[in-house]
Amino acid sequence: MKIRVGIVGYGNLGKGVENVISYNEDMELVGVFTRRDPSTIKTKTNIPAYTLEDAQNMKDDIDVMILCGGSAKDLPEQTPLFAKSFNVVDSFDTHANIPEHFKRVDDACRASNHVGIVSVGWDPGLFSLQRLYGEAILPQGNVQTFWGKGVSQGHSDAIRRVEGVKDARQYTIPIQETLDKVRSGNNSEFTAREKHLRECYVVVEDGADKKVIEETIKTMPNYFADYETIVHFISEEELQRDHQGLPHGGVVLHTANTGFDNEHKQVIEYKLDLDSNPEFTSSVLVAYARAAYRLANEKQFGCKSVFEVAPVYLHASSVEELRKKLL
Amino acid sequence: MKIRVGIVGYGNLGKGVENVISYNEDMELVGVFTRRDPSTIKTKTNIPAYTLEDAQNMKDDIDVMILCGGSAKDLPEQTPLFAKSFNVVDSFDTHANIPEHFKRVDDACRASNHVGIVSVGWDPGLFSLQRLYGEAILPQGNVQTFWGKGVSQGHSDAIRRVEGVKDARQYTIPIQETLDKVRSGNNSEFTAREKHLRECYVVVEDGADKKVIEETIKTMPNYFADYETIVHFISEEELQRDHQGLPHGGVVLHTANTGFDNEHKQVIEYKLDLDSNPEFTSSVLVAYARAAYRLANEKQFGCKSVFEVAPVYLHASSVEELRKKLL
Numbered sequence: 001m002k003i004r005v006g007i008v009g010y011g012n013l014g015k016g017v018e019n020v021i022s023y024n025e026d027m028e029l030v031g032v033f034t035r036r037d038p039s040t041i042k043t044k045t046n047i048p049a050y051t052l053e054d055a056q057n058m059k060d061d062i063d064v065m066i067l068c069g070g071s072a073k074d075l076p077e078q079t080p081l082f083a084k085s086f087n088v089v090d091s092f093d094t095h096a097n098i099p100e101h102f103k104r105v106d107d108a109c110r111a112s113n114h115v116g117i118v119s120v121g122w123d124p125g126l127f128s129l130q131r132l133y134g135e136a137i138l139p140q141g142n143v144q145t146f147w148g149k150g151v152s153q154g155h156s157d158a159i160r161r162v163e164g165v166k167d168a169r170q171y172t173i174p175i176q177e178t179l180d181k182v183r184s185g186n187n188s189e190f191t192a193r194e195k196h197l198r199e200c201y202v203v204v205e206d207g208a209d210k211k212v213i214e215e216t217i218k219t220m221p222n223y224f225a226d227y228e229t230i231v232h233f234i235s236e237e238e239l240q241r242d243h244q245g246l247p248h249g250g251v252v253l254h255t256a257n258t259g260f261d262n263e264h265k266q267v268i269e270y271k272l273d274l275d276s277n278p279e280f281t282s283s284v285l286v287a288y289a290r291a292a293y294r295l296a297n298e299k300q301f302g303c304k305s306v307f308e309v310a311p312v313y314l315h316a317s318s319v320e321e322l323r324k325k326l327l
Numbered sequence: 328m329k330i331r332v333g334i335v336g337y338g339n340l341g342k343g344v345e346n347v348i349s350y351n352e353d354m355e356l357v358g359v360f361t362r363r364d365p366s367t368i369k370t371k372t373n374i375p376a377y378t379l380e381d382a383q384n385m386k387d388d389i390d391v392m393i394l395c396g397g398s399a400k401d402l403p404e405q406t407p408l409f410a411k412s413f414n415v416v417d418s419f420d421t422h423a424n425i426p427e428h429f430k431r432v433d434d435a436c437r438a439s440n441h442v443g444i445v446s447v448g449w450d451p452g453l454f455s456l457q458r459l460y461g462e463a464i465l466p467q468g469n470v471q472t473f474w475g476k477g478v479s480q481g482h483s484d485a486i487r488r489v490e491g492v493k494d495a496r497q498y499t500i501p502i503q504e505t506l507d508k509v510r511s512g513n514n515s516e517f518t519a520r521e522k523h524l525r526e527c528y529v530v531v532e533d534g535a536d537k538k539v540i541e542e543t544i545k546t547m548p549n550y551f552a553d554y555e556t557i558v559h560f561i562s563e564e565e566l567q568r569d570h571q572g573l574p575h576g577g578v579v580l581h582t583a584n585t586g587f588d589n590e591h592k593q594v595i596e597y598k599l600d601l602d603s604n605p606e607f608t609s610s611v612l613v614a615y616a617r618a619a620y621r622l623a624n625e626k627q628f629g630c631k632s633v634f635e636v637a638p639v640y641l642h643a644s645s646v647e648e649l650r651k652k653l654l
Contacts, residue, residue: 016585019585019587020585023465023467024466044587095654098651098654099647099650099651102650119654126460126464126595128654129460129638132638132639132642132649132653133453133456133638133641135653136617136638136641136642136643137610137641138350139350139351139643140350258343258346258347258602258603258606258607258609258610259346259602259603259606260346260371263602264602264603265600265602266599266600266601266603266607267598267601268453268599269596269597269598269599269600270595270597271594271596271598272594272595272596273592273593273594273596274594275585275586275590275593276586276591276593279585279586279593280585280593282585283464283465283585283593284464287463287464290463306654307639307646307650307653308637308638308639308646310634310635310636310637311456311460311463311633311635311638312634312635314459314463314464315459315462316463319634319635320426323426323634324425326455326459326634327422327425327446327451327455327632327633
């Protein structure tokens with residue numbers, strides 16, 4: 001019997017789950033649950049669409065719900081709510097609020113005997129795992145995370161809120177020179193400006209003052225003021241033609257010295273180079289949906305992060321097979 | 328109370344454990360157990376040395392034994408034996424024999440209520456974990472492992488067995504061109520010759536026939552015949568001066584495409600660059616010794632591989648702390 005999966009929210013991430021579930025032969029998609037009118041949704045693979053409320057009548061038809069909404073407004077409400085009726089997986093990524101979100105999902109899961117796995121994806125997610133493995137193995141060392149080159153939705157949105165801006169795309173780019181320094185074992189603390197630069201492609205309204213817009217972007221606190229920021233003004237056609245993808249990626253670098261005289265440098269590097277950020281994040285969510293299903297079968301109820309899930313739960317093969325083939 | 332650790336075998340790996348345990352404030356070293364006469368052992372940090380037999384009288388003094396012997400002769404015998412009296416961790420690395428070794432350690436652990444974690448290190452070990460996470464997340468993809476640049480002890484030993492050879496050091500070197508192909512998403516099956524080359528530094532006896540030795544090395548089945556092999560003849564002084572280190576490393580590359588039209592390339596790359604192979608392997612062993620101790624406290628007896636150990640068991644901090652700081 002296949003693991004039956006539901007998708008809550010049909011944006012980029014939900015469509016990603018719909019795509020990547022097809023690579024997993026032990027899983028099948030039951031439906032998409034949406035806040036919109038389901039009759040207006042045409043799914044890519046003709047999976048039926050339902051309202052969020054419909055889900056309550058489908059508790060016996062779905063083994064795991066993958067929540068594909070946003071971390072700002074959707075997930076804080078939806079993940080604990082759906083955890084009352086389903087095993088759930090989400091990609092909640094507001095780092096500072098993870099402990100609080102975890103607690104709420106944990107309470108809901110324990111009260112209803114379900115498994116929740118939250119903050120799944122690549123950061124938080126796979127990058128977090130690398131930070132943990134690195135620190136556990138080389139506790140005397142130093143870990144640095146670099147992001148990009150990739151599109152930051154949050155920074156693109158921030159530019160769109162500037163008066164006179166019609167549309168925008170912001171790329172976060174790691175600074176190669178600093179990456180190389182860390183790679184070669186330099187354990188200094190680098191500033192935001194030393195680690196990343198921000199490149200912005202901006203479409204403006206007719207007659208807008210580009211000078212003012214550029215200045216407003218570059219001095220925006222939190223988002224841009226602490227970085228070297230490059231602003232390009234382009235046409236709507238150029239934005240449509242050259243900047244529709246959602247690539248991303250990054251590097252987690254852990255460096256340390258060992259040896260009785262600290263004479264040996266040890267470098268662990270984990271790098272993602274992703275043409276599609278949402279499709280990769282979806283791939284991680286789907287693997288952890290398998291884990292949630294299995295943990296629920298073992299009655300290991302409650303909320304977990306990627307830290308608490310043994311790797312073997314993610315892979316479709318048996319542990320004996322994995323020890324034989326992949327160890 | 329600190330986790331009390333014993334070391335079985337005082338070679339490169341045992342000395343590595345002695346070194347890296349000092350970076351782990353929650354652990355302490357009780358002693359080194361050796362086949363040699365303990366009175367002839369002078370440990371680097373003045374840890375006492377004992378005979379292997381002494382260990383039987385120290386069951387209550389040691390929480391985890393780290394077995395630092397070789398995979399050919401020591402570990403198949405020692406790990407199951409010590410598992411009768413202790414929680415054990417080893418770096419058994421003969422891939423083909425792992426299932427059998429696992430079974431023997433598992434039987435010993437279950438009969439005596441201990442935890443064993445076998446085949447811990449970087450390959451098998453951290454590289455295995457990356458292969459598992461990669462395949463679980465992108466099952467439609469392709470994984471390739473490259474080793475080096477680094478010293479292969481097995482290949483160095485094979486050269487030393489050639490008549491007329493006094494000493495030798497063999498470096499395994501990944502072929503950059505193939506690495507770049509895989510990184511760019513080329514999922515072909517590459518041959519041994521396409522993936523690695525073997526560079527040998529050889530010291531010969533006076534009057535030995537270098538031509539015959541070179542030919543013997545290059546045509547040696549399994550070890551060299553399937554590779555491009557470069558042989559350098561050097562003096563004993565040069566070998567002592569330039570080739571005493573034990574660097575190693577490598578790359579696990581997982582590539583896959585996603586998207587309804589397979590239009591998006593996704594690349595996961597995990598890379599190790601190690602000045603000291605034994606000290607890094609020891610670092611991994613020590614982190615898994617912590618895990619073995621904790622699993623034993625939870626009465627999760629039996630043998631495990633890195634696949635079955637949730638990441639959280641490796642790190643000294645509490646899971647709440649880790650979720651807050653590293654997620």
